[in-house]
Amino acid sequence: MTPPLLGLEQVTIGYGELTVVHDVTLALRQGEFVSILGPSGCGKSTLLRAIAGFVPVKGGQISLNGEDVTRQPPEDRDVGIVFQNYALFPTMSVFENIAFGLRVAGTGSRDIRAKVAAIAEVAGILDQLPKRPAELSGGQQQRVAIARSLIMGTKVLLFDEPLSNLDAKVRQTMRREIRRLQAELGFTALFVTHDQDEALSMSDRIVVLNGGRVEQAGTAREIYRSPQTAFVCHFIGAANALLPASAARLFPKLHLQTGESAHVRCEDLKLVDPAHPDAVEARLETLDFTGREATLTCRLGEERLDVIIAGHLVDDDLEPGKALYLAARENAAHIYRKPVS
Numbered sequence: 001m002t003p004p005l006l007g008l009e010q011v012t013i014g015y016g017e018l019t020v021v022h023d024v025t026l027a028l029r030q031g032e033f034v035s036i037l038g039p040s041g042c043g044k045s046t047l048l049r050a051i052a053g054f055v056p057v058k059g060g061q062i063s064l065n066g067e068d069v070t071r072q073p074p075e076d077r078d079v080g081i082v083f084q085n086y087a088l089f090p091t092m093s094v095f096e097n098i099a100f101g102l103r104v105a106g107t108g109s110r111d112i113r114a115k116v117a118a119i120a121e122v123a124g125i126l127d128q129l130p131k132r133p134a135e136l137s138g139g140q141q142q143r144v145a146i147a148r149s150l151i152m153g154t155k156v157l158l159f160d161e162p163l164s165n166l167d168a169k170v171r172q173t174m175r176r177e178i179r180r181l182q183a184e185l186g187f188t189a190l191f192v193t194h195d196q197d198e199a200l201s202m203s204d205r206i207v208v209l210n211g212g213r214v215e216q217a218g219t220a221r222e223i224y225r226s227p228q229t230a231f232v233c234h235f236i237g238a239a240n241a242l243l244p245a246s247a248a249r250l251f252p253k254l255h256l257q258t259g260e261s262a263h264v265r266c267e268d269l270k271l272v273d274p275a276h277p278d279a280v281e282a283r284l285e286t287l288d289f290t291g292r293e294a295t296l297t298c299r300l301g302e303e304r305l306d307v308i309i310a311g312h313l314v315d316d317d318l319e320p321g322k323a324l325y326l327a328a329r330e331n332a333a334h335i336y337r338k339p340v341s
């Protein structure tokens with residue numbers, strides 16, 4: 001069997017006494033786009049820095065193309081890293097920024113010109129080459145950072161929250177651009193983000209990290225549709241944790257066992273006619289309308305539940321205080337057994 005391009009085997013990492021990444025095992029095939037998704041402080045950047053060789057591991061093994069690189073210094077690992085702040089040299093032109101690694105490697109000037117022009121063309125920054133980084137937009141600077149890593153022929157690119165400094169529209173464009181560059185140039189990507197939409201829209205596979213441990217790994221659809229833990233259910237998408245009484249009302253066929261809890265995604269609750277056989281009466285407390293969709297915070301007995309509906313379903317008379325009727329989509333309840341502590 002061919003070894004994975006990038007392999008992690010029970011990797012544990014920490015700083016001094018503190019362990020922040022526990023037993024992470026992961027294998028990336030050639031050309032895959034994998035995201036590490038998790039909340040702030042869960043160890044995402046630490047994991048990336050260890051793969052690049054900037055942080056030593058406490059245990060486990062890191063391999064590139066089947067070769068054990070766990071103890072190799074960063075310069076001997078064939079990985080590129082693209083940072084959130086781009087880390088470009090401010091006084092150098094875009095051309096010189098991209099050419100930097102080739103110059104250090106002693107490549108000839110003619111070769112450098114040809115290679116920089118080729119990669120700049122693919123990255124869509126050919127006309128920016130004479131400028132300084134400060135004269136570029138955030139999105140353009142990020143393209144320069146990617147081109148600079150790729151020009152060395154690097155097969156594995158590590159992205160450390162590369163889009164978080166960009167505004168929402170540019171972020172969306174850059175998500176597509178990075179995937180296009182990847183398809184065109186064929187590199188393998190490990191992409192760190194705390195943004196679930198980014199991970200869901202870009203990745204072949206997502207690894208959800210919580211407290212330095214892998215909570216779940218799978219495709220976007222698997223993780224969204226079949227979250228295996230309450231954490232994943234709430235971190236990916238929006239969900240309500242139901243109290244037993246609400247769970248019983250919304251899911252009459254559901255019989256929770258001791259120690260189990262039920263969770264339902266906000267978009268798996270719907271507004272129905274009072275005559276609907278499953279209708280449960282609730283009261284609208286607040287309505288957050290953003291055009292494409294609306295979040296309705298509803299009072300159901302002792303509980304508040306959020307319901308997300310399509311914007312076009314918001315009638316003019318839907319106002320706080322109004323009685324409304326909820327039902328849950330079939331199979332929408334996610335049941336978890338609380339871990340024994």
Ligand SMILES: Nc1ncnc2c1ncn2[C@@H]1O[C@H](COP(=O)(O)OP(=O)(O)OP(=O)(O)O)[C@@H](O)[C@H]1O
Nearest residue numbers: 015018020038039040041042043044045046047194
């Ligand atoms: N150089 C360091 N020395 C000591 N502790 C550190 C160091 N760098 C990170 N940590 C700690 O390790 C934990 C994980 O940090 P890390 O930066 O990997 O998380 P992260 O998931 O990337 O977070 P964020 O999304 O906020 O960047 C945190 O508790 C952090 O305080």
